[in-house]
Amino acid sequence: MLANLLLVEDDPEIANVICDTFRHEGYAVTWATTGLEGWEDFKSSTYDLVLVDLMLPEMDGLTLCKNIRWDSDVPIIIISARQEDAMKVEGLDIGADDYVAKPFSLHELKARVASHLRRWHRYQGVEEAAETSTFENGLTLYMDERKVFIDEKEIVLTVKEFDLLRLLAQNPSRVFTKEELFAHVWQQIDHEDLHTVTVHVKSLREKLGDPVKNSLFIQTVWGKGYRFIGEER
Structure with missing residues (x-):
């Protein structure tokens, strides 16, 4: 082939x-x-x-x-x-x-x-070092293994929570609308169920210890959506 x-x-x-x-x-x-x-x-x-x-x-x-x-x-x-x-x-x-x-x-x-x-x-053919991403404030993502650590302690995420975090982290500073996140992560385009995105982002923040105010990783852009602001190490 x-x-x-x-x-x-x-x-x-x-x-x-x-x-x-x-x-x-x-x-x-x-x-x-x-x-x-x-x-x-x-x-x-x-x-x-x-x-x-x-x-x-x-x-x-x-x-x-x-x-x-x-x-x-x-x-x-x-x-x-x-x-x-x-x-x-x-x-x-x-x-x-x-x-x-x-x-x-x-x-x-x-x-x-x-x-x-x-x-x-x-x-x-070029070795890529992108399989592991490390950020300030102790966040590490192991992409292939689908694992997340904060200060070397593993954070257990659901499949959708990890997919959300990976998408945001791989596209830093880009603002994603809820519609875009729903289409990408849930592979659906039913805009009547966008509250699902809000619920999962809230759960993800709680697990990462990421406050809405003074966010470390996921920032809400009011009226638009969310973006990743973690600083890569």
């Missing part, structure tokens, strides 16, 4: 052509038909590259790209019929690595995929 690809495309005709082409070349391809399905697939497996259409049901392509980029540096190629420069710029600004306009040449798409995979595999 050359690489494991995730294709998120709601047009079955286009998707089938792409899947058949890359599978014939020796790639493994997972096909998702909605943005939310693509996000669920991404969270449940490991991919070397993601191909994303912009006009998707349930979760649009730009939102999906943002969710993926907050969680991973995996190459993302947008495939879209939207050819406006502003849309291309927005896609690249949120973290996509390339933008291919429909209709496209399969030869060109294969070449671009191969090029990004070469860079990605070289990047992965």
Whole structure:
């Protein structure tokens, strides 16, 4: 297998052509038909590259790209019929690595995929020290082991609490809305249940000993959401 690809495309005709082409070349391809399905697939497996259409049901392509980029540096190629420069710029600004306009040449798409995979595999060959993150005031996150310590004492977090903390800590100073946190961590877009985010952030703060006033790690940005302010050591 050359690489494991995730294709998120709601047009079955286009998707089938792409899947058949890359599978014939020796790639493994997972096909998702909605943005939310693509996000669920991404969270449940490991991919070397993601191909994303912009006009998707349930979760649009730009939102999906943002969710993926907050969680991973995996190459993302947008495939879209939207050819406006502003849309291309927005896609690249949120973290996509390339933008291919429909209709496209399969030869060109294969070449671009191969090029990004070469860079990605070289990047992965470099040892990264990001598996453990240590911050002032005694906070340490072990990403692979999903463990959290305060002053060398382990803090037991739920799955969602750890996912919230990891997302915030991996994107320091970025303000996340409750809608963004709910879509990313709970993989849902039901905005009527955003109180769940508030409850989990409150519980996370209590376990970390992080007061709302004079916050050490998670700061509330009133009217907007939350951001991580811990200083990395």
